[in-house]
Amino acid sequence: MTAILFLALLQQAPAADRMKVDWERARKIYMANCAGCHGPEGRGGKGADLAVPKLRRAANDEQLFRIILGGIPGTEMPPSWYLGQNSVALVTAYVRKLGAAPDPVRTPGDPAKGKLVYASQSCAGCHDRGFGPPLDEIGIRRSLAHLRQSLEDPAAEVPEEFLMMRATTALGKQITGARLNEDTFTVQITDATGKLHSFRKAELKKLDRLPGASPMPSYKGTLSAAEIDDLVSFLAAQRGGR
Amino acid sequence: MRQLLLTAALSAAAFAQVPYSRLLKADAEPGNWLTYSRTFDGQRFSPLKQITPLNAAKLKPLWVYQIDSLDHFEATPIVVDGVMYLTEPPDSVSALDARTGRRLWRYTRPVPSDVRPCCGRVNRGVAILDDTLYAVTLDAHLLALNASNGTVKWDIEVADYKLGHALTLAPLAIDGKVLVGIAGGEYGIRGFIDAYDAKSGTRLWRFWTIPGPGEPGHDSWQGDSWKTGGAPAWVTGSYDPELNTVYWGTGNPGPDWNADSRAGDNLYSCSLLALDASTGKLKWHFQFTPHDTHDYDATHVPVLFDGVVRGKPRKLVAVANRNAFYYVFDRVTGEFLSGTPYARQDWAKGLDDRGRPMADPAKEPSEEGTLVWPNLFGATNWFSASYSPLTKLMYVAVREQSSYFFKSEAQYQPGAPFMGGGERAVKGDQATGAVRALDAVTGKRAWEFPLKSPPWSGVLATAGGLVFGGSMEGNFYALDATTGKPLWDFQTGGVMYTNPMSFAVDGKQMVAVTSGHALYVFGL
Numbered sequence: 001m002t003a004i005l006f007l008a009l010l011q012q013a014p015a016a017d018r019m020k021v022d023w024e025r026a027r028k029i030y031m032a033n034c035a036g037c038h039g040p041e042g043r044g045g046k047g048a049d050l051a052v053p054k055l056r057r058a059a060n061d062e063q064l065f066r067i068i069l070g071g072i073p074g075t076e077m078p079p080s081w082y083l084g085q086n087s088v089a090l091v092t093a094y095v096r097k098l099g100a101a102p103d104p105v106r107t108p109g110d111p112a113k114g115k116l117v118y119a120s121q122s123c124a125g126c127h128d129r130g131f132g133p134p135l136d137e138i139g140i141r142r143s144l145a146h147l148r149q150s151l152e153d154p155a156a157e158v159p160e161e162f163l164m165m166r167a168t169t170a171l172g173k174q175i176t177g178a179r180l181n182e183d184t185f186t187v188q189i190t191d192a193t194g195k196l197h198s199f200r201k202a203e204l205k206k207l208d209r210l211p212g213a214s215p216m217p218s219y220k221g222t223l224s225a226a227e228i229d230d231l232v233s234f235l236a237a238q239r240g241g242r
Numbered sequence: 243m244r245q246l247l248l249t250a251a252l253s254a255a256a257f258a259q260v261p262y263s264r265l266l267k268a269d270a271e272p273g274n275w276l277t278y279s280r281t282f283d284g285q286r287f288s289p290l291k292q293i294t295p296l297n298a299a300k301l302k303p304l305w306v307y308q309i310d311s312l313d314h315f316e317a318t319p320i321v322v323d324g325v326m327y328l329t330e331p332p333d334s335v336s337a338l339d340a341r342t343g344r345r346l347w348r349y350t351r352p353v354p355s356d357v358r359p360c361c362g363r364v365n366r367g368v369a370i371l372d373d374t375l376y377a378v379t380l381d382a383h384l385l386a387l388n389a390s391n392g393t394v395k396w397d398i399e400v401a402d403y404k405l406g407h408a409l410t411l412a413p414l415a416i417d418g419k420v421l422v423g424i425a426g427g428e429y430g431i432r433g434f435i436d437a438y439d440a441k442s443g444t445r446l447w448r449f450w451t452i453p454g455p456g457e458p459g460h461d462s463w464q465g466d467s468w469k470t471g472g473a474p475a476w477v478t479g480s481y482d483p484e485l486n487t488v489y490w491g492t493g494n495p496g497p498d499w500n501a502d503s504r505a506g507d508n509l510y511s512c513s514l515l516a517l518d519a520s521t522g523k524l525k526w527h528f529q530f531t532p533h534d535t536h537d538y539d540a541t542h543v544p545v546l547f548d549g550v551v552r553g554k555p556r557k558l559v560a561v562a563n564r565n566a567f568y569y570v571f572d573r574v575t576g577e578f579l580s581g582t583p584y585a586r587q588d589w590a591k592g593l594d595d596r597g598r599p600m601a602d603p604a605k606e607p608s609e610e611g612t613l614v615w616p617n618l619f620g621a622t623n624w625f626s627a628s629y630s631p632l633t634k635l636m637y638v639a640v641r642e643q644s645s646y647f648f649k650s651e652a653q654y655q656p657g658a659p660f661m662g663g664g665e666r667a668v669k670g671d672q673a674t675g676a677v678r679a680l681d682a683v684t685g686k687r688a689w690e691f692p693l694k695s696p697p698w699s700g701v702l703a704t705a706g707g708l709v710f711g712g713s714m715e716g717n718f719y720a721l722d723a724t725t726g727k728p729l730w731d732f733q734t735g736g737v738m739y740t741n742p743m744s745f746a747v748d749g750k751q752m753v754a755v756t757s758g759h760a761l762y763v764f765g766l
Binding site: 032033036078080081082083084085086087182183184185186202 | 610611646648650651652662663664665666667669692693694713715716717719728731733
């Protein structure tokens with residue numbers, strides 16, 4: 001469906017104050033459609049932490065309804081128009097409730113130390129060069145648990161635009177790297193040195209997708225538990241310049 | 243300046259004079275493309291054969307025409323004697339010099355700001371008859387324009403856009419009449435197909451795609467649900483002049499995914515209709531998806547061709563349906579001859595002897611979401627299939643994608659979306675696409691060419707032995723019509739919601755296709 005339809009649906013938004021909230025139903029809708037990314041308590045996961053008194057993108061209920069109905073274009077936050085206005089209104093109320101009395105989030109380590117670890121491990125060598133997602137707002141987008149997972153088991157969830165691929169040329173040379181783009185006839189891959197490879201598929205002997213692999217190394221074992229804690233709190237503090 | 247341009251163009255080409263006799267024998271004019279699908283039979287086949295598997299690799303862009311709008315550019319241009327006529331979204335009709343792409347005139351009629359078509363501000367093209375072009379508008383008007391300069395001859399309201407009606411198709415012009423089908427199946431409209439007098443714009447007949455009280459089929463709707471039951475007719479139909487029959491597909495019943503209030507088959511939603519062109523009376527119908535709950539519109543260009551079925555020569559009509567089955571009928575009697583799945587589907591356990599699907603109740607949309615193949619956009623969509631009388635293959639752009647179907651509340655409010663649910667994408671979805679060549683009579687697959695993603699571009703077969711198509715990533719490509727082997731491709735840099743076509747100027751074959759916000763024309 002298109003943005004135009006969302007706009008039309010928005011005009012039918014039920015007024016939250018007139019609505020009687022069936023909390024059990026609201027919880028069920030949230031668990032089925034949101035918890036997978038935002039966590040059962042809204043503490044986040046792949047999705048943002050919703051158990052906060054002030055949502056960055058939704059100052060009021062109308063904006064919150066709008067975000068849930070239409071998603072956030074350009075991010076992994078999907079639209080939920082398919083639930084219908086009533087369910088979206090219910091889940092809007094539920095998200096507000098999650099944020100009403102949140103426990104204070106305690107980050108596990110020391111962000112200042114984490115910053116040093118970040119520099120010493122040359123994380124920026126990939127992340128500031130497009131061989132990894134930008135991290136300047138990562139603290140808003142991801143929960144602590146997800147950040148920890150990214151460091152210890154980066155292959156657990158690899159975003160589409162960093163899918164690993166292995167190209168085997170006609171001469172048998174193998175190039176492995178992150179897929180930057182692909183169409184029916186061509187593919188563009190960057191290898192670990194940052195070098196760009198562009199192939200016509202017809203000229204390759206073989207092209208493999210490596211869905212279980214990540215370009216990023218795991219730091220479990222390489223870094224101490226305390227260093228990982230510090231890194232997680234440093235990353236959690238990356239909330240953009242704004 | 244304008245005057246100069248016109249004079250210059252006239253020196254090489256003449257603005258159209260297309261009496262009905264020319265439309266009838268459109269096949270005798272290989273270099274022209276006179277109707278939406280080139281010929282009344284809906285085959286979208288070009289008899290041009292300059293571009294062949296041997297030289298296709300040498301294709302290159304000849305000119306590009308850019309539009310000002312960011313809306314999807316879905317139009318198929320028509321070409322008459324060196325002049326190309328097309329619609330530009332959301333609200334313009336243009337004439338271009340088909341040799342150079344230079345514009346000769348453009349007519350714009352701003353759409354009201356409160357128009358809210360469900361699925362984009364699109365327009366799929368014009369029809370021509372005599373010296374007049376016919377085009378529709380998003381606020382559901384039908385226009386007649388002077389082909390020579392774009393001035394308005396008449397402008398009539400077909401339906402009230404404030405109630406969710408819209409028009410997006412290329413009209414069908416036949417003998418003295420112009421036919422259109424309404425869009426708005428997501429807004430609780432009652433669908434119809436209209437015929438207007440080509441000279442005056444007076445309505446000659448209307449066929450309601452949902453029968454009213456007392457009419458056969460009315461009892462396939464529960465209570466008053468027929469009044470808001472949808473069944474739009476938003477893609478151009480085909481025409482058999484000998485049988486004087488118009489073939490037209492209809493869309494989904496409404497509300498789309500919550501059918502609690504519309505028990506019954508919901509005739510004539512998701513159907514193929516055969517209408518008497520003079521009166522609009524129904525000759526026969528076939529309902530592909532009775533009581534649809536997956537938004538499987540049957541709004542496809544019906545393809546008419548003749549073939550031998552089980553030893554008997556027949557006049558046929560075939561449809562590769564959004565519901566993933568390929569159907570063949572006798573187009574005189576409406577007899578169902580065969581139905582074969584051509585893409586992955588699991589909403590039906592199969593078709594019975596009469597072509598009625600055995601729908602799987604476990605695949606109904608639900609509050610929790612039900613995983614179903616294909617997704618709501620279907621195994622194919624509005625974009626056209628193409629039939630080659632040379633290979634006797636039907637070429638279909640196929641989508642392979644599933645989704646979770648949801649059901650939610652649906653309350654009718656005039657002019658507001660009336661859908662009762664929707665779909666959610668599958669996480670880590672491995673959706674793909676293909677062009678498949680089917681034996682047009684049996685539906686048996688001859689070959690397939692895989693595409694990275696489910697396409698929104700139709701296909702064009704040519705007598706040169708090629709099939710052209712487009713991809714979501716902007717690849718425009720040519721395949722060998724006999725083997726499916728890719729011969730040439732070009733990165734257009736835009737997303738392709740389109741149908742290719744082919745024409746010739748000064749004996750030079752060209753292939754045209756829209757992509758992103760531009761029209762590309764290729765040649766050798």
